[in-house]
Amino acid sequence: MYDFAYHRPKSVADAVKLLKDKPEARAISGGMTLIPTLKQRLARPSDVVDLGAVKELSGIKLEGTNVVIGGMTKHAEVATSADVKAAIPALAHLAGHIGDPQVRNRGTIGGSVANNDPAADYPGAVVALNATVTTNTRKIAADEFFKGLFETALADGELITSISFPKAEKAAYMKFPNPASRYAMVGVFVAKTAAGVRVAVTGAGPCVFRVKAMEDALAKNFSSAAIKDITIPADGLNSDIHGSAEYRAHLVGVMARRAVDAANK
Amino acid sequence: MSISVAMTVNGKAVSGKVEARTLLVQFLREHLGMTGTHVGCDTSQCGACVVDVDGKSVKSCTILAVQAEGSKVITIEGLAESPDKLHPMQEAFRENHALQCGFCTPGMVMSAIDMVKRHNYQLDEATVRRELEGNLCRCTGYHNIVKAILAAAPAMKSAGV
Ligand SMILES: Cc1cc2nc3c(=O)[nH]c(=O)nc-3n(C[C@H](O)[C@H](O)[C@H](O)COP(=O)(O)OP(=O)(O)OC[C@H]3O[C@@H](n4cnc5c(N)ncnc54)[C@H](O)[C@@H]3O)c2cc1C
Ligand code: FES
Ligand code: FES
Numbered sequence: 470m471y472d473f474a475y476h477r478p479k480s481v482a483d484a485v486k487l488l489k490d491k492p493e494a495r496a497i498s499g500g501m502t503l504i505p506t507l508k509q510r511l512a513r514p515s516d517v518v519d520l521g522a523v524k525e526l527s528g529i530k531l532e533g534t535n536v537v538i539g540g541m542t543k544h545a546e547v548a549t550s551a552d553v554k555a556a557i558p559a560l561a562h563l564a565g566h567i568g569d570p571q572v573r574n575r576g577t578i579g580g581s582v583a584n585n586d587p588a589a590d591y592p593g594a595v596v597a598l599n600a601t602v603t604t605n606t607r608k609i610a611a612d613e614f615f616k617g618l619f620e621t622a623l624a625d626g627e628l629i630t631s632i633s634f635p636k637a638e639k640a641a642y643m644k645f646p647n648p649a650s651r652y653a654m655v656g657v658f659v660a661k662t663a664a665g666v667r668v669a670v671t672g673a674g675p676c677v678f679r680v681k682a683m684e685d686a687l688a689k690n691f692s693s694a695a696i697k698d699i700t701i702p703a704d705g706l707n708s709d710i711h712g713s714a715e716y717r718a719h720l721v722g723v724m725a726r727r728a729v730d731a732a733n734k
Numbered sequence: 735m736s737i738s739v740a741m742t743v744n745g746k747a748v749s750g751k752v753e754a755r756t757l758l759v760q761f762l763r764e765h766l767g768m769t770g771t772h773v774g775c776d777t778s779q780c781g782a783c784v785v786d787v788d789g790k791s792v793k794s795c796t797i798l799a800v801q802a803e804g805s806k807v808i809t810i811e812g813l814a815e816s817p818d819k820l821h822p823m824q825e826a827f828r829e830n831h832a833l834q835c836g837f838c839t840p841g842m843v844m845s846a847i848d849m850v851k852r853h854n855y856q857l858d859e860a861t862v863r864r865e866l867e868g869n870l871c872r873c874t875g876y877h878n879i880v881k882a883i884l885a886a887a888p889a890m891k892s893a894g895v
Contacts, residue, residue, distance in 0.1 A: 470755045471755070472754055472755045473754050473755060474754060500801070501796060504778070504796045504797070505776070505777055519801060568868065569867035569868025569869075570848070570852075571781065571868045572778070572793075572868060574791055574792055575792055
């Protein structure tokens with residue numbers, strides 16, 4: 470790991486100022502992605518801005534029918550939060566199945582969503598629940614946020630301050646975890662909210678995506694039988710030592726049906 | 735960039751000068767000479783480095799020493815009451831032959847204690863196996879590790895630790 474200058478600001482404003490003043494600066498929240506990246510020398514920031522002391526970024530609150538989760542909130546906190554469990558149990562379940570207990574004690578929702586790893590779990594929930602990502606400057610709708618492989622709508626120095634999830638009538642997340650890393654080989658988040666039905670797929674492609682055909686079928690009939698004949702093309706899906714694109718395409722159907730069944734329980 | 739850090743390790747106040755990039759595990763091993771905490775990988779996957787920071791189980795290879803400033807850290811060296819009185823979890827590992835080479839053991843024991851406490855001393859086999867997700871062992875096949883943890887849970891409860 471190359472050395473860097475370390476900063477520990479106490480407010481979002483100070484953190485943003487540091488990130489703007491130093492063009493090669495990087496924010497660190499849980500460090501569960503950034504530190505392994507630094508160890509491999511895949512990144513060489515001049516400055517690391519630790520969000521760990523920024524109190525305003527942490528915590529979970531209810532606003533109307535939405536659950537608002539601060540950017541620095543750890544996976545373990547989301548998994549065990551009584552408010553999340555009551556409003557959107559599928560989201561608590563998802564958080565409780567990220568990596569392992571130690572990763573969940575440090576990793577944060579803001580870091581995960583900002584990083585947009587193709588195999589990360591949270592992007593599935595953000596898109597399926599049609600959540601809104603709030604940054605220090607604006608609000609970004611889920612469909613506008615995830616742009617591609619490790620790419621998001623975030624500008625340089627822009628920080629995720631919170632994410633607001635509408636309560637779901639029915640929702641479930643089913644992941645086929647990579648047996649070594651626990652990242653999603655394929656994960657499908659199905660949600661029925663006041664705004665309609667959404668099906669978001671993570672792990673399978675370069676970036677989270679929706680399956681419109683399944684959404685339309687489920688809007689008419691929210692049962693796994695309604696989507697049993699819907700297949701998705703393997704074109705453009707991930708293919709690696711863990712599974713081919715065809716295998717992943719097949720898993721999308723399986724995980725989607727299981728998610729609908731789980732949501733109906 | 736050289737930075738002063740101060741924290742409590744196993745109840746003792748410690749301090750030192752580190753680089754920003756110094757990992758907590760490097761601070762423990764190389765600055766304090768406490769080599770009980772191990773490093774088994776570069777990818778934050780193996781759990782040989784698990785310690786307790788302010789009551790939370792963390793991988794000390796994936797947190798900077800400066801991020802632990804002011805924290806209370808507990809390592810494998812801080813568990814036994816005295817050289818001849820092991821922590822019930824350590825005792826259970828010995829009783830159940832839960833180690834072979836011993837490389838993964840410090841992290842296993844630290845994760846195991848955290849898991850027992852989080853589950854209020856009540857565990858079943860499936861839970862133990864799931865909770866060990868972040869700890870790899872290349873020798874034992876896990877079987878005896880799971881047995882040891884299941885045996886230690888009631889022992890920890892009656893010992894009040
Ligand atoms: C062994 C292991 C297993 C894992 N398994 C899974 C898994 O099964 N599923 C899964 O989804 N993830 C998994 N992860 C990743 C984990 O969830 C990470 O915590 C997460 O991807 C990154 O969050 P972080 O808080 O650690 O971010 P960091 O590593 O601190 O930061 C990641 C990136 O996001 C930026 N960033 C951080 N916070 C913000 C913010 N608030 N606003 C804007 N940018 C920000 C940083 O600058 C950096 O570029 C695993 C990680 C490990 C080490
Ligand atoms: S050395 Fe920390 S997880 Fe492997
Ligand atoms: S006993 Fe050798 S790695 Fe676990």
